[in-house]
Amino acid sequence: MAQIHTHEAGANDSAYDGLVVDDARWAFGAGEEFEQGGEPLAGVDTAVPDGADPADLAAYCLMLGDDALVMSHRLSEWCSRAPDLEEDIALANIALDLLGQARLLLARAAAADPRIVPDGPLPGCSTSAEDALAFFRKEQQLRNVRLVELPRGDFGETMARLLVFSAYRLALFERLAASRDRVLAAIAAKGVKELTYHRDFAARWFVTLAQGTAESRHRLLDGLQGLLPFLPELFATHEVEAAVTAADVGVDPSTLAPAVEAVLREACSAADVPAPTITPESTGPRAAGRAGRHTDALGPMLAEMQVVARAHPRGKW
Amino acid sequence: MSAAGLDVPTALACARAAAGRVTDPELPMLTLADLGVLREVRIGEYGVEVAITPTYTGCPALAMMRADLVHELRAAGFAQVTVRIDLSVPWTTDHISERGKAALRDHGISAPGPVGSPSASSGSVSGSGTVTLSGATCLTLGPVRRVVTCPRCGSERTEVVSEFGATACKALYRCQDCLEPFEHVKEI
Numbered sequence: 475m476a477q478i479h480t481h482e483a484g485a486n487d488s489a490y491d492g493l494v495v496d497d498a499r500w501a502f503g504a505g506e507e508f509e510q511g512g513e514p515l516a517g518v519d520t521a522v523p524d525g526a527d528p529a530d531l532a533a534y535c536l537m538l539g540d541d542a543l544v545m546s547h548r549l550s551e552w553c554s555r556a557p558d559l560e561e562d563i564a565l566a567n568i569a570l571d572l573l574g575q576a577r578l579l580l581a582r583a584a585a586a587d588p589r590i591v592p593d594g595p596l597p598g599c600s601t602s603a604e605d606a607l608a609f610f611r612k613e614q615q616l617r618n619v620r621l622v623e624l625p626r627g628d629f630g631e632t633m634a635r636l637l638v639f640s641a642y643r644l645a646l647f648e649r650l651a652a653s654r655d656r657v658l659a660a661i662a663a664k665g666v667k668e669l670t671y672h673r674d675f676a677a678r679w680f681v682t683l684a685q686g687t688a689e690s691r692h693r694l695l696d697g698l699q700g701l702l703p704f705l706p707e708l709f710a711t712h713e714v715e716a717a718v719t720a721a722d723v724g725v726d727p728s729t730l731a732p733a734v735e736a737v738l739r740e741a742c743s744a745a746d747v748p749a750p751t752i753t754p755e756s757t758g759p760r761a762a763g764r765a766g767r768h769t770d771a772l773g774p775m776l777a778e779m780q781v782v783a784r785a786h787p788r789g790k791w
Numbered sequence: 792m793s794a795a796g797l798d799v800p801t802a803l804a805c806a807r808a809a810a811g812r813v814t815d816p817e818l819p820m821l822t823l824a825d826l827g828v829l830r831e832v833r834i835g836e837y838g839v840e841v842a843i844t845p846t847y848t849g850c851p852a853l854a855m856m857r858a859d860l861v862h863e864l865r866a867a868g869f870a871q872v873t874v875r876i877d878l879s880v881p882w883t884t885d886h887i888s889e890r891g892k893a894a895l896r897d898h899g900i901s902a903p904g905p906v907g908s909p910s911a912s913s914g915s916v917s918g919s920g921t922v923t924l925s926g927a928t929c930l931t932l933g934p935v936r937r938v939v940t941c942p943r944c945g946s947e948r949t950e951v952v953s954e955f956g957a958t959a960c961k962a963l964y965r966c967q968d969c970l971e972p973f974e975h976v977k978e979i
Contacts, residue, residue, distance in 0.1 A: 513876075514876065515876060515878075516874065516875050516876050517842070517873070517874075517875020517876055517877075518875070518876055518877075518878060560952060560953040560955070560963065561953075563953065563955050563956065563957070564953055564954065564955035567955040567956075567959055568955070570847075570849040570850075570851070570959060571847060571848060571849045571959065572849070573849045574845070574847060574848030574849020574850065575848050575849070577848075577849070578848060578878075644927075644928060645927065648927060648928065656879075657878065660878035660879060660881065661848070661878070663881045664845075664848055664878070664881040664882075665848060666928065667881065667883075667979045668847060668848060668979075670928050671954055671955075671977075671979075673928075673930065674930065674931045674932075674935075674954070675954060675955070677930055677931075677932055678932060678934075681932055733927055736927075737927075737930055740930050740932075741930065741932070744932050
């Protein structure tokens with residue numbers, strides 16, 4: 475058990491002295507209390523519902539988890555780079571919410587079908603399932619839609635992407651909250667509340683930038699324009715999504731287009747810009763990212779995201 | 792298994808008291824019980840079992856809460872402590888007790904109002920850009936209108952600076968009378 479030291483006040487105290495009195499708190503993850511503490515689904519009943527295929531459920535959880543994981547990483551790239559401190563903190567908060575959703579979904583995937591968890595880099599390493607999935611899969615094994623992996627653009631592009639993504643994910647989670655899989659239903663019910671804040675944040679900036687200066691408006695619209703080829707993929711149904719929909723544990727993304735279009739229409743109307751239309755049969759291969767076919771941007775992003783875990787395979791955090 | 796050979800009701804009372812002392816790592820004026828994240832304390836076949844629920848999905852304080860609960864219960868004499876996560880009913884700020892809300896206010900943090908009045912999902916938001924889509928969460932383009940009172944001077948002339956603050960659960964506000972910034976635990 476980690477040691478607790480009591481700080482004794484002295485004449486030469488600095489404002490930071492109080493920070494180091496509690497080793498148990500600051501040596502985070504070092505104590506044995508943390509050994510059982512890392513699992514986000516500790517004690518949760520993860521039995522797969524009757525009639526649902528464990529492999530399909532696991533693959534589906536990876537899809538939704540990878541969307542959140544990759545979007546979270548792209549948003550976290552803004553840390554210390556946003557236009558002002560409030561926006562910097564907001565983007566970090568949103569990235570953190572999505573990382574939390576990713577952790578639960580990757581853990582749920584591993585619990586549904588442990589075979590999807592890749593081997594760690596060294597035999598005998600006790601990497602958790604969620605970490606192994608996040609840090610030891612290759613780009614072809616990730617199942618996120620390509621929208622989230624595109625390189626970070628400027629703030630206008632990021633707000634356009636966050637609006638589209640959070641509108642899509644909120645519409646999806648509103649329906650997923652009725653999943654027969656109680657774990658997925660619980661993750662979705664909680665996510666709805668978080669995503670509502672994300673979507674409102676992005677939509678307000680969308681309107682503000684569109685109605686700001688000529689420069690801010692054209693940057694926003696350029697950003698949105700660059701995303702359009704990646705929108706149809708959001709609503710293309712992969713065979714795994716079809717299977718989990720048939721088993722009443724997942725959501726068919728093709729049913730989400732009207733809800734997402736309605737949100738984009740509303741935001742575009744307030745912003746006085748033309749609303750994009752989503753035509754599933756237009757550009758781009760269907761279900762590309764869901765099938766592991768990604769853009770060139772994902773590999774370098776994963777290299778950065780995974781480098782510490784791969785370099786220190788016995789590391790714990 | 793009970794602490795130091797106590798009978799089960801006594802051990803349970805002892806465990807509840809110990810778990811009830813644990814405070815939130817980011818809001819140390821609040822116990823986990825007052826925050827509404829401590830869901831259950833029971834004596835099971837294998838020692839004490841505690842159930843907690845996350846405030847926000849990604850809240851990093853959750854691991855600290857678990858470690859603090861284990862630490863406190865071990866100190867109270869329980870060798871076997873299991874902390875499980877309860878996701879069955881999502882946490883809402885409505886689960887913060889009245890005592891918890893008072894503790895927040897006493898420490899200069901604005902307490903959340905009832906969920907459904909100011910925040911997004913109920914449709915009763917009075918933000919200027921609120922749109923209700925059938926069966927879906929409404930989009931709020933205007934600022935969220937909450938009646939937020941400055942915890943320092945009591946003024947109701949306050950403005951939101953950001954819906955996101957230093958922790959996942961707080962929004963940043965500013966008082967237009969005393970001009971002090973303060974935090975508001977946002978409704979979720």
